[in-house]
Amino acid sequence: MDFQDIVLRLHNFWRGHGCLILHPYDIETGAGTFNPATFFGTLGPDALRVAYLEPSRRPTDGRYGTNPIRLRLHHQYQTVLKPPPTNIQEMYLDSLEELGMNLAEHDVKFAEDDWESPTLAAWGVGWQVCLDEMEISQFTYFQQMAGITLDPVSVELTYGLERIAMVLQGVESAYDLRWNDRIAYGTLWREKERQFSVYNFESAAVERIQKMFTLCEEECQASLVAGLVFPAYDYTLKCSHLFNILDARHAISITERESFIARIRELAKACAQGYLGTGGIDACPTT
Amino acid sequence: MPALLLEIGAEEMPALDIPCLAQELQATTSKVFTQEALSYRQIDVYYTPRRLAILVRDLKTQQEERVRSIKGPPTAVAFDSKGCATQAGISFAQSQGVTVTELGQVKNGAKIYTAVKRSIPGKETSEVLLAILPRIIMDLHPKKTMRWDSSGLSFIRPLRWLVCLYDNELIPIELGHLRAGRKTYGHRFLEQEEVVLDGATSYVQSLADSSVIVDPGERQTMVLDALREQADRLGADYLIDNELLSRIVNGTEHPTPIFGSISEEFVNLPTEIVHATLREEGKFVPFSLADGTSPCFMGFRDGMPDKKGIVRAGYERVVQARLRDSRFFFDRDRQSTLAEKVRDLHNMVYDARLGSLWEKVERIRALAGAIADHTGDGLGQEVDRAAFLCKADLVTELVQAFPELQGIAGGLYARLDDESNVVADAISEHYFPISSEASLPKSRVGTIVGLADKLDTVIAAVLVGEQPTGSRDPYGIRRQANGLIRLAIEGKVDLDFFELIESLEETYLVIERKSAISDVRQFISGRVAQLLRQKYGIAPDVVACVTAVRGGNFYRILLRARAVTTWHESKDFHSLIAAFSRVCNITKNTAEMDFGPSLFKAGAEKALWREYLKVEGSLTSLLEEGNYEQGIKLLLSLRDPINCYFEDVLVMAKEVSLRQNRLGFLGALAGLFYHIGDLSKVITTSDSRETKSASAQEKR
CATH class of the missing domain: 3.30.930.10 (Bira Bifunctional Protein; Domain 2)
Known part of the structure; x- marks a missing residue:
């Protein structure tokens, strides 16, 4: 097959x-x-x-x-x-x-x-x-x-x-x-x-990716303030992927690792709470 | 008499947790049946990943009659001082339908209450079972639970069926959305998976007919027999530990061996890496041939023999891919040397309060250096190099993928970096012993670095306030301390570790402390005492005797303990203890004082002095050699002079200078005995006072 x-x-x-x-x-x-x-x-x-x-x-x-x-x-x-x-x-x-x-x-x-x-x-x-x-x-x-x-x-x-x-x-x-x-x-x-x-592993520009991470994090937070949970979640996903690239580049020390993960987790939690706060409308069509 | 079968069907439970759960089920059943006065002959327990079952044999059809006490008011309230019933007593008797003369008594704590005894007739066993079995199941406490439906039940995995047969009578117990039936399930991939049981006792056979071996012992035999047979055929060894064995035995309902081989392309990959890769997640058992290579393995299919070789091909494919992964890690690790990796330890936090692994390595180097200086093996350079490199493998991809390779990977890479064999072996061994029964390092350098590593872990953890309490031991420092003591004792490391700790105190100044160095000593002393009793079989009073003095030289503590144990039953020794106790009692509260023979007056005093000089001279050299048994024999020659001394000499003389001279001398005399221990802690059968003081010591 x-x-x-x-x-x-x-x-x-x-x-x-x-x-x-x-x-x-x-x-x-x-x-x-x-x-x-x-x-x-x-x-x-x-x-x-x-x-x-x-x-x-x-x-x-x-x-x-x-x-x-x-x-x-x-x-x-x-x-x-x-x-x-x-x-x-x-x-x-x-x-x-x-x-x-x-x-x-x-x-x-x-x-x-x-x-x-x-x-x-x-x-x-x-x-x-x-x-x-x-x-x-x-x-x-x-x-x-x-x-x-x-x-x-x-x-x-x-x-x-x-x-x-x-x-x-x-x-x-x-x-x-x-x-x-x-x-x-x-x-x-x-x-x-x-x-x-x-x-x-070798080429991604660590500093630029770190900046992108921060930018995406800020964009997520701003969207949450505006009550826009779905756009905010898109930026959470981007943060997660950027973090994975930094991780592969060995650009994150063990100490920093925890704090990066915590930052993404806070964004995800805020998205979920925002979503439930709006009554969970139109997240995903259900049957 | 009838038998009861209870089978709890679940989605696949975690292999390593099932045996515990099954034992708990058996124990809970036994407890509840006893409470409920249900008598039976025995409870057999069976389990596989998909089921927990008990078979209770010879269960009586009727609950035993039980007597229950109904408690009334205190006797002192129910009856007055003349023994006449009060209103309270009369009311209670009336409420129970008896006369006041029929009231009995029960004791509850210090108080005595009136009581009425009621006999409760036994019910039909099947009726009792219906009520208690769901409770027994709900009483199980898996390590981790989950929810899966709206019933509110939580268990280790979703429960899917229940079978409950009392001989061939169905007991329709209910639990959540489930109701017990006669239907169980055979092996998943049979044509006819459903099995209807016609009786409790045919359980094991019915399931065997459906390719499920419910007896874990039988499955284990199947697995071990298959491994042995294959090993014999190849003249090889198979490498399995209890965890891997349990994963296989309890991860299958019908284990069937599948033998596979490993592609030639990995012939140069170190065998340690091949083994770790095979054992990962408890999948495959490595075989090791006489020439040291590992070109094959065995896995266990859950099911019937693999006639077409499909499973074998699948296993070999997985092994190949995983070995390629391991080789990828290995190649990446090899891009820099172990020594170059050490600097990456700066970025690895050991503990927020204790700094990075780099800092730990620095402390290990300081401790290891000091130990090497004391033991004087001339290995200072090798010790320092091994200490410097010993944690570097923690940053390798290999150890991140296979944590159990820590140390081993370091030794491997050190050898490939052309570090000396001494250094490489020491790195491999410095975590030893990895469990209470595991072996110790073979090399001296490995022993020294291992001692330093463990000592640092213990000191640092205690200083930041992480002493173990009860079952809480986040740093595992009980095990670390035990390892430390075993290393010192069995490695014959003749060194006072408490003095060492004191001398290195500045190494730990940067740590923000919650405890003092003296707490470290106290913690380690506690472990020494326990190990002496439990591992080395030393009697508690002897332990108290030898640990009372010079507690930091663990090697000599055991030598002293063994010597005292040898003498323990000797009458001569008992009288020596009595003599020593007299010396000890009188000097107990006096500080060390100077004395001079010129002030000795009595003949007995001079005689004891002469004997003292003789003993002291030979004792020192005997003890240096570690010959404590002869040391005690030598001390015996002091017994008679001591006894004469106390008969003839008044120690507490009125004249101050005389008194102080005598106390000073006796203090020095006691000091000789303290080379062995505080003999007054030894319990001699004739001496009950000693019993008390020794047990009081134990409690402290």
Whole structure:
């Protein structure tokens, strides 16, 4: 199954379970969780079922296009359901079968892996789902988001699409994946991975990025003052990405690290509180 | 008699937490059943990642009859001084439907109350179970809990089913949105996952038929047997610790071994890194061949044998990718030397109050240098180099990815940087012992740097007020102090650490203190006493005896303790203690004073002086060699002269100069005994007074 077909199959599968099919957010995120559909959607009492693809950028994971599974940008497929259905594990496993996996021939383990995001002041309990000991998904029951205890809780399924595709296509490296019947994953991404690795590890202008961080932080705060939580959240995301670049550049000492994270966390918390303060209108269409 | 099965079905619980939870379930059940007067023969406990179960065997069908006391007013209120019932007594009896003469008594604290005994007939066991089983489940306390639905329940992972069978009778207990049934689930990837149980006792077999091994002991045997067989076939060793074993055994419902090999491209990657990579997150067990290479590993699939080799190929792919990652870290680390990395320690905070790791390294160097000076092994240079480099690996990518490689990675990189083997070994070993049973450094330099590192951790933590209290020990300094003492004792480091600490006090002047150096001594002394008792098996009175003096030389403390223990049962020794106690009692409250033999009058006084001189001369050299046993034997020759002395000489003479001379001499005499310890703390069977004073000491 081609890479692009996996996305289409998952869209189709989760549409069948009542999910709203959305699109990647158009600002850099480190994970699908940062997409406003999840960040705001998990807050408040309203039911939610949503699924989308999220290209996730993690500068420190860059390997110059040489590591078969570790990538600076990988593709997450994210599903969030609130409240969690009682058969959610079976639904998830069905979705893998839907992709053509014969799970009876593999080793599937739900291995403890609780999730925590200090920048989002969020945590949850769950697993990394391992297929033949390769982590292919993260499965999390969110308990808190932006410091707010969730009631009802949400469950988040995050599929690592490259790894799943590698199993399905039986290849040893993500770069050897077929994107479609003509184009290989490597053709699309290898040079980008190389360039961004050089950029993130060696070339990004530390001082300029630090200034950009401060500017984005100020813009976020100003938007919050104006009661504009969605623009404010966009700038929170930018801060988070800029921080990740500085981190990859080793431009942040351990002492500073905590304070950078705390600054982003304060922005995220303020966005969430602002959102709930306005009655949580129009964060994300719910079903 | 019937059996009870309770199975709690959950989404996959964390492997390392399940055994504890299962034990708690067993203990709680036993406690509640006893409270409820339900008698049974035994409780078996079973668990896998998806279930916790108890099987109670031979459970009586009827609760035992119980007697309950209903408490009334105090007897002194219910009856007057003549023993006649008061209005209060009469009312209570009436309310319970008995006459006042039928009122009994119960004691509650110091007070005595009137009481009526009621027998409560036993109910049907099944009826009792319905009420108590949900409570037993709710009483479990997982380390970390979560919510998953609107029931308000919280548990380690979502609860998904309950089975509760009393023989073949269904006990329909309810918990949250769940109601117990007969239906359980076999292995996830079977065609027919649902299993309907027809009775409690067929539980283990029914699940085995559905590929679930509910007995953890059986799973462990399966895992270890597979490892052993493979190791025998290869003439290799497999490397597994309890944590990795528990992750495998309790992370699977049906462990099946999958043997995999490692690509040739990693043949030059150091084996320490290969092993750490394989063991990461408790996935694979490394095998080590006789030639020191590790070209293969074993993983455990949850399920049946991998006939098509699909799982094996998957495992090998994961291992390959992870090893490439490790090699990436390794290559990046190698871009600068360990010595160059030391300066990055400036940026790593050790503790806000204690400064950066750089500052810690500076303190370690000062301490290690001082220790090396004292022990005089001529290793000063190597010690300083190892101390300088010992923390540099904390900034490496490898240690950030695999924290358990701290020290080991440093040693590895030091060797590659062409540091001397002595220095490299010392860096690898300076964290040893990593647990109470783990081995100590083999090298002298590793021992010295390890001592300095631990000593600094303990001193610094205590000075900023982080002494452990109860179960709270954020710096783990109990373990650090124990490591320190073991290193000194078993490494035969003949050094008084308390004197060392005093002499290096200026090293710690910059720290804003909440405690004094004397608190450090006190804390360490407490650990010494405990280790002597628990690890070295020294009797409490002997511990009190030897720790009362010269408490900072841990190596000699144990030598002294062993010598006293050897003599402990000897009658001669007991009489020596009695003699010493007389000397000790009379000089207890006097300061050290000069004395001169010219003022000795009585014959017994002169005789004791002669014996003193003889003993003192030989004792010093004996003790220097550490021969405390012979030292005690030598002291025995003082016993008779001491006893004669007290018969003939009046110590508290009227004449001041005479009195002071005698006290001064006896003080010096007591000093000889203090080389061994405060012998008055030793409990001799004939002496109950000593028992008291020794136990009072223990409490302090």
